[in-house]
Amino acid sequence: MRSIFNEHLFEKRYFELVATLIVFVILLILRQFFRTIIRRHVLKYELDIRQRQYANKFFNFMLFIVFLSLLCIIWDVSFRGLTIYFASFFTIVGVALFANWSILSNVTASIILFFNSPIKIGSKIEIMDKDHPVVGTVLDINFFAIQIQDEAGCEIWFPNNLAMQKPIKQLEK
Incomplete structure (x- = not known):
């Protein structure tokens, strides 16, 4: 009985770890996507580097909030x-x-x-x-x-x- 419980726990933790890794990779890809869009916009309209930094900070913060929310769902935070x-x-x-x-x-x-x-x-x-x-x-x-x-x-x-x-x-x- 004890080994079944340990195997079930391991399978659940394995799923949570893999899902966390997948979410992390997807958010890194999204971060790079937003940075590319912002960089193109800055180059197209010849904007100052400071404006690009502000936009990057905003999108990084929003992605961080999404990441934390998804982690809470994946890890079943009560x-x-x-x-x-x-x-x-x-x-x-x-x-x-x-x-x-x-x-x-x-x-x-x-x-x-x-x-x-x-x-x-x-x-x-x-x-x-x-x-x-x-x-x-x-x-x-x-x-x-x-x-x-x-x-x-x-x-x-x-x-x-x-x-x-x-x-x-x-x-x-």
């Missing part, structure tokens, strides 16, 4: 004992995200700006805001804001989610 901790954690995170919803919208907008925006680092742009128009040179585009240096030499940080909502005029290429 959340029964952790339910109270997860409920408390997600309650705090939910309140924090509701209070700071713009953080998530800025990160999402940064990815949209990376793939769909003609502006790049070094571009001279005008953000056509009715109350406070911004004219200057783009110094950096990160996850949260576009850093612009105006003609007076002042640095202006314009949130990505607002850049998605305002018309942007490219003055020079």
Whole structure:
């Protein structure tokens, strides 16, 4: 009886190890696929290397979350004992995200700006805001804001989610 139990346990662990290895290899292939797409986009639109790094970090983080989720499914992680901790954690995170919803919208907008925006680092742009128009040179585009240096030499940080909502005029290429 004991040897049957050990054989069954070995077969189950063998499946879990093989499935983990397969998921890991698939995610490495997906990571390389995303990196290739990002690299081609950067070369096509002559974007700065920093923009490529931000996009790579975003997709690496998302693949890591997918990998952890799949590992929990494969290894049959039981959340029964952790339910109270997860409920408390997600309650705090939910309140924090509701209070700071713009953080998530800025990160999402940064990815949209990376793939769909003609502006790049070094571009001279005008953000056509009715109350406070911004004219200057783009110094950096990160996850949260576009850093612009105006003609007076002042640095202006314009949130990505607002850049998605305002018309942007490219003055020079």
